[in-house]
Amino acid sequence: MKEYPVFLPFGDEHLALVLTVPEGAPAGVVLLLTGGSAARSHRFQLWTRVARSLAKEHALASARLDYLGTGDSTGSLPEWHISDVPVDQARAVAAFAMEALGVDRLAAAGNCIGSRVALELAADMPECKAALCIRNAILEPTRLGMALRRTSEWKLAARLRSNPVLHRLLGRHVARRKRKTGGAVRSLLSKALPQKRLLFMYCEEDLAFPQMKTLLDRLMNSLSDEERAGLELCLLDGSGLKGFESLDIQQRVIDKVVEWLGATLPTPSAALRQVG
DSSP: OEEEEEEEEETTEEEEEEEEEOSSSOSOEEEEEOSTTOOTTOGGGHHHHHHHHHHHHHOOEEEEEOOTTSTTOOSOOOOOOTTSOSHHHHHHHHHHHHHHHTOOOEEEEEETHHHHHHHHHHHHOTTEEEEEEESOOSSOOOHHHHHHHHTTTSHHHHHHHHOHHHHHHHHHHHHHHHHHHTHHHHHHHHHHTTTSEEEEEEETTOTTHHHHHHHHHHHHHTSOHHHHHTEEEEEESSSOTTTTOSHHHHHHHHHHHHHHHHHHSOOHHHHHHHHO
């Protein structure tokens, strides 16, 4: 296994990334995507550990990148809305990695915002055969909701929370807007399924999971049988998936990501053994 630092031109800027390459010809390449402003290795070196395991155990190369304005990449980090995530940056790194390594099979794995990027790549890139989405939000936060979250300590926000009538009316408005915008994930699934394989990963003990489970059930029920066959749901035991806070949850994530991607992009010899 070898690792190569790369500075990839991207418009007037440069994207910093690391290619992890197995010994011998790679069976494919995996794009490892962080959430928000996290550095390319992610918290607790999670993606670095995944990348090296993929190379050693499944002959899969991988690329992990710093988004513009983070880590070693140049530029500035914008305030992303979930409907305007850095897909173009990820697509540029994926195209470079496939060309540099001489492979035509890609998978993407991402957390939080990175999970949305991975899903969009699966929907739009024929080469992207699979996407693993950790804590995909499904429903998109509205600009109003994001503004309120930013002003959570302001007197206005406190006043809204303390007024039951205003709080209830505002909650209904945000919920209606979320129901309208939440169809974006359903649209991406329609583009990706059933040709691609998708895995959504959550943690059962996450405080937000009960609500998310309702949304997941609703989403699954909206799919055809053929589409549903290509979408898997993984519920990890324990807690702390949001920030990978414990060694236990880190190892559970690493094991599942490596196992699933290895089975999804098997080496040619492994694929032949499965057929046989």
